[in-house]
Amino acid sequence: MGTPLDPLFTRDVPVAEAARARVLAAAHAELARAPRTRSWRTEALALFAAPTLLSLAVAGVLCVLGRTSLTTVWEHAPALGLLWLASALCAWGALSPRLRRLPLAALGGAGGAAATLVLTRGPAHGVTTLPEWVCTVSHVGVGLVPGVVAVLLLRNAAFQPRRALLAGLSVGTAGAFLGELACSLGPGHVLGYHLSAWAFAAVATLGMARLLPPRSFAP
Numbered sequence: 001m002g003t004p005l006d007p008l009f010t011r012d013v014p015v016a017e018a019a020r021a022r023v024l025a026a027a028h029a030e031l032a033r034a035p036r037t038r039s040w041r042t043e044a045l046a047l048f049a050a051p052t053l054l055s056l057a058v059a060g061v062l063c064v065l066g067r068t069s070l071t072t073v074w075e076h077a078p079a080l081g082l083l084w085l086a087s088a089l090c091a092w093g094a095l096s097p098r099l100r101r102l103p104l105a106a107l108g109g110a111g112g113a114a115a116t117l118v119l120t121r122g123p124a125h126g127v128t129t130l131p132e133w134v135c136t137v138s139h140v141g142v143g144l145v146p147g148v149v150a151v152l153l154l155r156n157a158a159f160q161p162r163r164a165l166l167a168g169l170s171v172g173t174a175g176a177f178l179g180e181l182a183c184s185l186g187p188g189h190v191l192g193y194h195l196s197a198w199a200f201a202a203v204a205t206l207g208m209a210r211l212l213p214p215r216s217f218a219p
Contacts, residue, residue, distance in 0.1 A: 040095045043153045047167060048091035050146035051174035052084055058142060058178050068181040076180045079116050083180075086113040087173040094166035095153065103162055110169045114198065117176060117190055124186040132193050135183055139175025139197035140204075146171040147205055154209045161206060168205030172198035 062068040073080070086109040093106035150167040157163070179194040 038156075040097060043156065044091045044095040047095060047146075047150055047153055047170055048088050050149040051087055051143070051171055051177075054142065054146060054174045055080075055084075055177040058174070059181055062181050072181060079113070079120055079180055080177060082109075082113040082116050083173045083177050086110045087170045090166040090170035090173075094150075094163045094170065095157075097157075103166060106166050106169070113173075113176070114195055117180065117194065118187045121187040121190050124189070125184050128185070132185065132189055135179055135185075135189070135193045136197045136200075138182075139172075139178055139194060140200055142175045142178050143171050143197075143201040146174055147201060147208070150205050151208045151212060154205075155212055155215045158214055159209055161210075164206040164209035165202055167209070168202030169198070171205055172201030175201065 059068070059073060063070065063073075086106070089102070089106040089109040093102040096102055147168070150171050154164055154167055175197045176194060179190065179197075183189070183194070
């Protein structure tokens with residue numbers, strides 16, 4: 001036998017079509033305003049592209065100004081290729097959420113590229129009237145734009161020193177690329193003034209990423 005409450009549970013409740021349309025429209029509008037997340041692979045590619053494209057632009061400007069030539073670029077091609085490889089490994093290792101061994105490979109790639117720059121540099125040739133520290137300053141300056149890109153990308157996840165350091169190493173390849181094409185001094189100069197700029201780029205990126213609050217606390 002039924003109860004007086006049965007009709008409340010069994011009858012169909014009419015839904016106003018106008019109200020349904022308003023709810024759907026509000027939901028669609030909210031989804032349209034929500035920022036679309038980008039894949040970490042896309043961000044890693046952007047991190048790699050920033051110093052790489054800047055390196056190409058610098059090489060083009062140096063060729064136009066007569067500070068280097070296509071022959072010089074070709075002679076330094078192995079070292080330049082190692083710099084790009086190190087930049088790619090560091091960018092991928094900085095933003096990859098899962099690969100555990102890649103950071104070690106990235107550090108090894110950066111260290112190998114740095115050692116190659118020193119060991120393959122011949123004795124100084126040519127005459128320069130500029131002080132040696134000009135190389136360091138110019139390398140740091142070249143890395144400013146890629147550094148800003150790196151810090152902005154790092155803010156999309158929780159701060160991790162390892163990520164920030166690898167991103168900075170990727171950024172620093174732009175200055176090292178400039179040094180290979182525009183400087184004719186010897187290996188001691190490369191070790192003291194070129195690699196110090198690369199290290200500064202890594203430490204500066206680490207420091208800026210530590211100071212700026214992240215937009216997301218994703219791992």
